[in-house]
Amino acid sequence: MPRFCVYKPKTSCPECGNPVILDGPVRSLDCPTCFETLRFPPDLWKSLMEDAYDEYASLGWDEGNNSTIFTQGFQLQLQHGRQMPKCPVCREELPIDGIGDDHEGPIYCAACGKRTSSHSAPDWLKRVMPGAQRLYCAATEEDPNGAQELDIPPADKPVMMACMGCGASLGITTESPRITTCDYCQVENFLPDPLWRRLHPVKKRVPWYVRYA
Ligand SMILES: [Zn+2]
């Protein structure tokens, strides 16, 4: 029987102290606050993930434990346990039976329709966690935003803002830098917080899952 383990890790940036969402096993991540590149090497993931696997037989469904791990300059708080993959939004069990082992990408909650994702476990992860087969609701290095559906305005529909210098309409998209230069008068416009947050919605800390052989 495969083992289904749930992980909900939490850490903070060693440089600036602000929270960092680890919404999947990735080996590097830019701090969303100070943009420092943070490295999470495979053996860090092993120390984070092996307890849930080792304790599996002693846990009932939806049971788990908390742990705190100090490693490689990080303090990580982890909730982990035994659980079938559930929708990050409505928490109903996801319909994973029909997902082939070659599937890479979006899957949808049958109850609420929200998108999440499933991927095969990356090779580097299999080297430290040999039983790992598939990920559910997890960000990966190839699909960093696949795990949760964020309400991001489409790139081809810019939000319009008047330039502070000349009043011209600036078309602001998710690609626009925080300080956007007006094409007409070259004035630098600092995008206000509400607009910036709408274009860059903050990820929530949602649990993700690994299926082990
Ligand atoms: Zn930081």
Ligand SMILES: [Zn+2]
């Ligand atoms: Zn749902």
Ligand SMILES: [Zn+2]
């Ligand atoms: Zn202007």
